[in-house]
Structure formats: structure tokens, C-alpha cells
Amino acid sequence: MTAKTRSHWKEYGTALCATLITATAGTCYGWPSPTLEYLQSPESHIPITSAEGSWIASIMILCSAFTPIPSAYAADRFGRKTTLLLGALPFIIGWILVIVAKSATLLYVSRMFSGLGYGIVYTVAPMYTGEIATNEVRGALSTLITLMNKVGILAQYCIGPYVSMRTLAAINLILPISFVITFIFLPESPYYYLKFERSERAERSLRNLRNGDIRTELKNIEINVQEDMKNRGTWSDLVTEATNRKAMWISLGVFTIQQLCGSAAVVAYAQTIFKQNSSTIAPHHQSMILGCMQVATCMLSVVLVDRVGRKPLLILSALGVGLMNGTVGTYYYFYKFHANTDAVAALHWLPMAALMVYIVCYAIGLSTVPYVIIGEMFPTNVKLYASCIAHIYTGIFMFAVQKLFQVVMDLYGIYTVFWGFSAFSLLGLVYMIIILPETKGKSFACIQAGLREDVARSTSSKLMTVEY
Incomplete structure (x- = not known):
């Protein structure tokens, strides 16, 4: 070895x-x-x-x-x-x-x-x-x-x-x-030690993580840390810099779609959802199958993201999730109002199958690609701030989805909930087709240049409108 x-x-x-x-x-x-x-x-x-x-x-x-x-x-x-x-x-x-x-x-x-x-x-x-x-x-x-x-x-x-x-x-x-x-x-991260100029501790930490000569890597880390410290950003840079505002608008839009497609509710209420149908498989067994599918597919987007691209994966993911949400909602509607028909009884397998496809579609795009976008669209000096804002924003939306799932289901039926998730997913699909840029294979400088061009075009368009 x-x-x-x-x-x-x-x-x-x-x-x-x-x-x-x-x-x-x-x-x-x-x-x-x-x-x-x-x-x-x-x-x-x-x-x-x-x-x-x-x-x-x-x-x-x-x-x-x-x-x-x-x-x-x-x-x-x-x-x-x-x-x-x-x-x-x-x-x-x-x-x-x-x-x-x-x-x-x-x-x-x-x-x-x-x-x-x-x-x-x-x-x-x-x-x-x-x-x-x-x-x-x-x-x-x-x-x-x-x-x-x-x-x-x-x-x-x-x-x-x-x-x-x-x-x-x-x-x-x-x-x-x-x-x-x-x-x-x-060991602690060597980056942390070098930020406080604790070179000996950083070297010891890196030796605990590596075998062989670490001098070159340690020097590269030191250079990166020094660059980061020179160009330290602030929270206000997310608002005052036009390219950062544009990146934040795009990123938060994608995170909104990620949450409003209903994934948080599907995970937290899996057994409650499966309890609503007449499947011969027990609700907790269906939940186990769903959980196994989650584990098996969570690596898919990592394999595909650098081969297919960010935008195609997100579009495919939103389309698949939207269609599956609509399918589950439609099944539960007919199950509630036409439960005695042979056709509905014969489709008892449909919610499980649709949610399995949902999990696959969610995993290949909406589950992980939004975090890739956060990492690519912001400069290093404000990336942590953008990440914090994204976590807070998604936390609020996840709370709303999980809290309102039970409320809306009790008041209007579970089919209404899934139709709502479907509508948000398909609206998100349109948003990503129109707004989201592709960043696959582009350098950070190229991505930033693209954002600046978008901002310049938008500003120019507004000025022309005012003059007219």
C-alpha cells in the first residue's frame, strides 16, 4: 500500500x-x-x-x-x-x-x-x-x-x-x-491553526492526517489561508456587491424549490403518509423500503453532477418530483372519493412506487446540487456568510413544510398537500429554466464574469426603460 x-x-x-x-x-x-x-x-x-x-x-x-x-x-x-x-x-x-x-x-x-x-x-x-x-x-x-x-x-x-x-x-x-x-x-483542521499562525500545531495536525512528505501541502494551505485573510469579506458584501446579490437571489430560489417540493414532510411523516392507503405492505415496512432507497441513491448526484451538469440535473429533478407529487395526490383523491372502485383498489401499490421514484429524482438533483451552487457562485471571502444565510432560510422553510403538512392534511385532505408540492415543484422548474446559469466545467473566475454580465445587462435594460 x-x-x-x-x-x-x-x-x-x-x-x-x-x-x-x-x-x-x-x-x-x-x-x-x-x-x-x-x-x-x-x-x-x-x-x-x-x-x-x-x-x-x-x-x-x-x-x-x-x-x-x-x-x-x-x-x-x-x-x-x-x-x-x-x-x-x-x-x-x-x-x-x-x-x-x-x-x-x-x-x-x-x-x-x-x-x-x-x-x-x-x-x-x-x-x-x-x-x-x-x-x-x-x-x-x-x-x-x-x-x-x-x-x-x-x-x-x-x-x-x-x-x-x-x-x-x-x-x-x-x-x-x-x-x-x-x-x-x-486532529483539528490545519487551516484553523494557520489562521492564528500556529504553524507547529498545523504541521502536527497534518502529519496525523497524511503519510509521507507534507511540506508542499502545508505551504499551499498557508498561502491559501493568507489569501483568505487578506480578502476577508463581511455580511454587508452579500448586499452591497451586485454579483453577490444576484448569486444570493439565484441560490435562495433553488433552496426554496428544494424545500417546497415536500421532502422534509415525506421523511418526517413517512408512516403517516403510507397509512392513508390500502396497500398490503405495512406502513412501517414501506417506510423501510423508502429509507433504503434514500441511502442507495444519495451518491447518484455526486456521480452525475460533473458529467451531466448542475442545471440539467436540477431541471430533471424538479420535473420528476413534480410529476410524482401530482401522481400521489391524484391517487389519494380517488382513494378518498372512489375507494370502492376496483380500479382504485388495484392501484394500492402506486403511492409506494411513486414515492420511490420521487426519492430517486430528489436525490439526483434537489438534495445536493443546491449546496454545490452555493460553493460555486460566491467568492471565498463571503462563502461562509452565504452558507449561513442558506441554512437559516432553508430551516424556516423546512419548519413551514413540516408544520403545515399535518394542518393542511387534516383540513383539506392529504391529496391537497401533494398537489401543492407538485405545483411548487413545477413552478420551480420554470424558474430554473429561465434564471439558473450552468456552472459545469467553468472556473470560478468565469462564473463570476457571467454574473457580472447578467448584472450589467439587467442594469442596462432598466436604464433603457427609464429613458424611454
Whole structure:
């Protein structure tokens, strides 16, 4: 085994330990699917209403919007490693509260703590894995964040239906504790040390991550850090710079489509959704199949994104998701109003099949490509600020989708919810066809030049209109 291969294995091992915390975030995300069914059943030791259930499902995501900005500052001040270790504490507290909970109020508090951890993890984990990786494996290591999240969700679908709520929480508690025990021995990012001119610590950190000669790589990292420090941006640059405003407008539009296609609701309410049909497969078994499909397809967009391109993948994804949402909504409409017909009874397999196609379509584009766009359309000096804004923005929209899913379903039927998701997906398709530029194979300078040309054309058009 060559020194280079050994280095890559070290990087994978370090990233795997680091992404245990994203698996924990996945358990929190998928936990409502089996648990809400129990809490709303006659056997529940904490009886809740459907309205209370919607708060339990959604309040975590709302609270996740509060931590990206503080955690970004903490990562720069105290280090990526320290911030991630601190990010495990809210998860630990959250699961302990679930174990001892005797009221819906305490479940709300537990989910709030989980949300704070969720926001920390998804701000700092990509930063850490990106900074410890070499160019050859950076993309693969970044996919571990998504993969481990899906594994955490799948674990809830597979374990939740067969154990009590408290037992499930105790099992989930193992993950953040295991993360702390393993991650505490791993190195800090060398980028962080060099920002504070701690060259010896940076060298020691890099030696723990690599085999062989590290002098060239250490020098390159030092040059990159010095450049970043010279050109430090500010929050106001996102508004005052015309190209940044344009990039933010495009990015937030794509993130809006990502959330309003309904993915957050499908994950959190999987068993509730499948319970609405007459399939011969039990709802929790259908959820397991869906979870397995998520894990199997989460790598697809990474393979395709540099071959097919960002814009075609997003357009294909939005089209597929929109059609599948419409299909599920139409099935549930006929199931509610024409349940006794042979044709409807014969199509009991349709929601499961449509949602499996939905998961594949979502995975190849809308799941991961928006984060690629954030990374490509902003200069390095404001990329972290843009990422924080995107996390807060998506947190608010995810909360709205998860909270309103139950409310709209109770008032107007589940078919109305899926028709709404379908309409937003197809409107998003039109938006991306018209607005979204293709960035595949383009250098950062070329992307920025394209944004400047768009801004110049827009300004020129406005001036001509005023003169006319």
C-alpha cells in the first residue's frame, strides 16, 4: 500500500468519525416517522393531538435556524473540532429528555435542543471535512455527510416500529456519545491553526492526517489561508456587491424549490403518509423500503453532477418530483372519493412506487446540487456568510413544510398537500429554466464574469426603460 493510499484511508477514517454526528442529526430528522404513530395511538403514555404532533415534528428544524451564525463564529474562534464536540451536547440532552419525558411539553424542549445541534452540525461539519481532505477525495468525503444522515433516518424507520419510544431514544443516544469518545482524539483542521499562525500545531495536525512528505501541502494551505485573510469579506458584501446579490437571489430560489417540493414532510411523516392507503405492505415496512432507497441513491448526484451538469440535473429533478407529487395526490383523491372502485383498489401499490421514484429524482438533483451552487457562485471571502444565510432560510422553510403538512392534511385532505408540492415543484422548474446559469466545467473566475454580465445587462435594460 502506497503512502498516498494510506493517507486517503486516514482521511476516510477521520471523516467517518466526524460524520457520526451527521448520522445523529439523521436520527433526529427521521425519529418523528415511527414515533408520531405511537404517540397518537391509544397505547401512548403521552397522548397527543395531531396539532401537537406537527409541533413535535417541526420545532426541531425551526430551532436549527438559530445556530448557523453563532456556530460559524465559534468555528473560527475556538476551532472546527471544538465546535463539533460542543454540537454533540444538545443531541445528548435532547435524547435524555425524550427518555424521561412525561408530557408533550418536555418533548418540545427535547426537539428544540436537537434543533440547536442540527444547525451546528450542518454549518461546521462540511467545513471540517473539506479542510482535512486532499483534492482527490474531497468530493467523496463531502458525500459522507449526506450518506450518514440518510443512514440515521433509515435506522429510525427500521428500529422505531419494534421498540418503545424510550428504548429508541436510548439507542439513538449511543451515537452522539460514540462521536465524542472517538472524535476527541482526532486532529483539528490545519487551516484553523494557520489562521492564528500556529504553524507547529498545523504541521502536527497534518502529519496525523497524511503519510509521507507534507511540506508542499502545508505551504499551499498557508498561502491559501493568507489569501483568505487578506480578502476577508463581511455580511454587508452579500448586499452591497451586485454579483453577490444576484448569486444570493439565484441560490435562495433553488433552496426554496428544494424545500417546497415536500421532502422534509415525506421523511418526517413517512408512516403517516403510507397509512392513508390500502396497500398490503405495512406502513412501517414501506417506510423501510423508502429509507433504503434514500441511502442507495444519495451518491447518484455526486456521480452525475460533473458529467451531466448542475442545471440539467436540477431541471430533471424538479420535473420528476413534480410529476410524482401530482401522481400521489391524484391517487389519494380517488382513494378518498372512489375507494370502492376496483380500479382504485388495484392501484394500492402506486403511492409506494411513486414515492420511490420521487426519492430517486430528489436525490439526483434537489438534495445536493443546491449546496454545490452555493460553493460555486460566491467568492471565498463571503462563502461562509452565504452558507449561513442558506441554512437559516432553508430551516424556516423546512419548519413551514413540516408544520403545515399535518394542518393542511387534516383540513383539506392529504391529496391537497401533494398537489401543492407538485405545483411548487413545477413552478420551480420554470424558474430554473429561465434564471439558473450552468456552472459545469467553468472556473470560478468565469462564473463570476457571467454574473457580472447578467448584472450589467439587467442594469442596462432598466436604464433603457427609464429613458424611454
